[in-house]
Amino acid sequence: MKKASNTRRRELTDLTMRLVSGAASLIGIFFLVWILWTVAKNGLAAFNYDFFTALPTPPGIEGGGLANAIVGTLLITAMAALIGVPLGLFTGVYLAEFGKNTRFGGMVRFTINITMGIPSIIVGLFVYTLLVLPFKHFSAYAGAVSLAIIMLPVVARTTEDMLGLVPNALRESALAIGMPRWRAIVSILFRSARSGLLTGILLAVARVSGETAPLLFTAMNSPYWMKGLAEPTANLTVTIFNYAMSPFDDWKTLAWGASLLIMVTVLGVNLFARTLLREKTR
Amino acid sequence: MSETKLPLYGDLADPTPKISVRGLDFFYGNHQALYANDLDIAPNRVTAVIGPSGCGKSTHLRVYNRIFELYRDQQAKGEVLLNGESIFAPSVKLLELRRRIGMIFQKPTPFPMSVYENVAYGIRLHYTVAKSELDGRVEEALKGAALWEEVRDLLNRPGTALSGGQQQRLCIARAIAVEPEVLLMDEPTSAIDPIATAKIEELVEGLKGRYTLVIVTHNMQQAARISDFTAFFFKGYIIEFGETKQIFTNPKNKKTEEYITGRFG
Numbered sequence: 001m002k003k004a005s006n007t008r009r010r011e012l013t014d015l016t017m018r019l020v021s022g023a024a025s026l027i028g029i030f031f032l033v034w035i036l037w038t039v040a041k042n043g044l045a046a047f048n049y050d051f052f053t054a055l056p057t058p059p060g061i062e063g064g065g066l067a068n069a070i071v072g073t074l075l076i077t078a079m080a081a082l083i084g085v086p087l088g089l090f091t092g093v094y095l096a097e098f099g100k101n102t103r104f105g106g107m108v109r110f111t112i113n114i115t116m117g118i119p120s121i122i123v124g125l126f127v128y129t130l131l132v133l134p135f136k137h138f139s140a141y142a143g144a145v146s147l148a149i150i151m152l153p154v155v156a157r158t159t160e161d162m163l164g165l166v167p168n169a170l171r172e173s174a175l176a177i178g179m180p181r182w183r184a185i186v187s188i189l190f191r192s193a194r195s196g197l198l199t200g201i202l203l204a205v206a207r208v209s210g211e212t213a214p215l216l217f218t219a220m221n222s223p224y225w226m227k228g229l230a231e232p233t234a235n236l237t238v239t240i241f242n243y244a245m246s247p248f249d250d251w252k253t254l255a256w257g258a259s260l261l262i263m264v265t266v267l268g269v270n271l272f273a274r275t276l277l278r279e280k281t282r
Numbered sequence: 283m284s285e286t287k288l289p290l291y292g293d294l295a296d297p298t299p300k301i302s303v304r305g306l307d308f309f310y311g312n313h314q315a316l317y318a319n320d321l322d323i324a325p326n327r328v329t330a331v332i333g334p335s336g337c338g339k340s341t342h343l344r345v346y347n348r349i350f351e352l353y354r355d356q357q358a359k360g361e362v363l364l365n366g367e368s369i370f371a372p373s374v375k376l377l378e379l380r381r382r383i384g385m386i387f388q389k390p391t392p393f394p395m396s397v398y399e400n401v402a403y404g405i406r407l408h409y410t411v412a413k414s415e416l417d418g419r420v421e422e423a424l425k426g427a428a429l430w431e432e433v434r435d436l437l438n439r440p441g442t443a444l445s446g447g448q449q450q451r452l453c454i455a456r457a458i459a460v461e462p463e464v465l466l467m468d469e470p471t472s473a474i475d476p477i478a479t480a481k482i483e484e485l486v487e488g489l490k491g492r493y494t495l496v497i498v499t500h501n502m503q504q505a506a507r508i509s510d511f512t513a514f515f516f517k518g519y520i521i522e523f524g525e526t527k528q529i530f531t532n533p534k535n536k537k538t539e540e541y542i543t544g545r546f547g
């Protein structure tokens with residue numbers, strides 16, 4: 001008798017859990033689709049030839065685009081990758097290959113984990129005091145450095161994880177034919193883990209290409225083509241921030257366009273990275 | 283464990299051993315895995331290393347090419363001489379030592395590159411050769427590993443695309459391509475099928491005479507078939523060493539007899 005009621009209660013709990021978690025996922029998906037839909041609908045309205053080729057115009061003047069911001073974002077992200085990826089890769093190599101059970105390695109790993117959790121606005125502020133205040137102007141390189149700081153721990157972690165997946169037997173057989181340690185790492189281990197490493201790099205790039213706060217204090221923004229790396233540089237995310245807050249309808253449309261462009265790029269990079277990883281695990 | 287002094291192979295055959303091990307102890311952190319190992323490896327012969335699982339066979343072999351040094355917590359004490367010279371001497375160049383003492387692992391481990399590159403990599407690493415000469419050397423190594431006929435048209439395929447037995451022979455080709463003096467094989471056939479195993483045994487037969495071979499195996503028939511000398515390991519000690527014929531027909535130690543007749547292991 002008692003047993004029966006117990007079973008009944010368990011079945012009821014089970015059903016409730018299912019309904020609650022099902023509803024939660026539905027709500028999550030609903031908002032996600034809503035965001036995607038809104039950005040796509042409003043953003044598409046901004047896409048035209050001018051959007052990709054022209055400079056922004058002052059409010060009220062027809063036309064204008066975000067060509068300078070597109071170029072600026074590409075450039076700042078590329079520079080950030082140029083700094084952040086090698087540093088991250090080598091940090092990951094150190095953690096996986098040399099500092100595995102050392103006290104220093106543990107310290108590095110701990111620091112990397114902490115850095116990964118630092119809010120990006122704080123990274124922006126830090127670079128602002130380091131590279132903007134002393135020189136008294138915003139610059140593309142200050143923007144790149146702050147994005148690189150955000151990329152470094154992400155790349156380092158994936159590098160460590162991916163090298164950790166390479167079997168010791170492969171490491172040993174490289175050394176066993178008389179390969180120096182560094183060559184075994186670069187030409188055997190990197191090659192063995194290449195799709196994983198590339199995935200990590202791509203995800204890090206995708207991650208920073210949507211960052212706004214660190215650029216707000218560093219690269220700032222500009223309505224013109226950039227004149228040099230030491231100048232304030234237009235970029236998509238800060239443009240979204242500025243234009244979306246403006247009272248002008250055509251600027252707001254441009255902000256939607258920039259949002260859509262970033263969203264599509266990040267989505268594309270993510271999808272590409274995940275197919276790479278799937279191929280590897282197959 | 284064994285109190286009697288072991289007869290080293292020097293009492294049985296050629297004078298100078300290729301490798302002499304004296305008083306070798308080995309530690310994984312605080313855990314001692316080898317105790318006072320003494321062993322002589324005859325040049326250009328096959329020495330089989332047998333014994334129950336976990337008795338230190340792999341550990342012993344991994345000292346010869348100092349591959350254990352990859353791990354910070356592993357430590358060897360004692361002496362290992364290659365051609366009479368200590369492998370631990372400060373003057374020894376580690377990379378050159380590993381060129382001279384090749385190693386084949388239990389699981390085939392082709393490099394993530396083409397069949398050709400798998401073999402060519404080591405040659406380029408140690409020798410300066412023209413492209414035409416390199417092709418010849420790669421072919422020669424693949425022939426030496428009895429693999430050439432099967433892969434001559436697949437040289438640009440990834441090494442990992444070969445069958446398990448072919449991969450193992452590719453690893454042998456990769457090892458002999460750098461012209462070693464000694465080949466250490468740690469259960470080279472335990473992960474592959476019987477036909478591929480037969481091929482590798484045949485290969486070992488062909489390799490001896492040119493190389494000094496040390497082969498760890500759990501397969502008693504294999505040890506009896508292909509080796510000239512046999513060392514029996516037990517709980518980190520080398521309990522018995524002698525000519526294979528003698529070990530398998532007339533073992534002196536009770537434990538050896540029990541092991542080779544399959545009463546434990």
Ligand SMILES: Nc1ncnc2c1ncn2[C@@H]1O[C@H](COP(=O)(O)OP(=O)(O)OP(=O)(O)O)[C@@H](O)[C@H]1O
Nearest residue numbers: 310313315333334335336337338339340341342500
């Ligand atoms: N990486 C390691 N760390 C700690 N202990 C180890 C390690 N590798 C081996 N050992 C220990 O050292 C002893 C000898 O191991 P070893 O692998 O040399 O045995 P083996 O004779 O090769 O066995 P098998 O026939 O199973 O390959 C075992 O007790 C094992 O548990």
Ligand SMILES: [Mg+2]
Nearest residue numbers: 339340341468
């Ligand atoms: Mg073993």
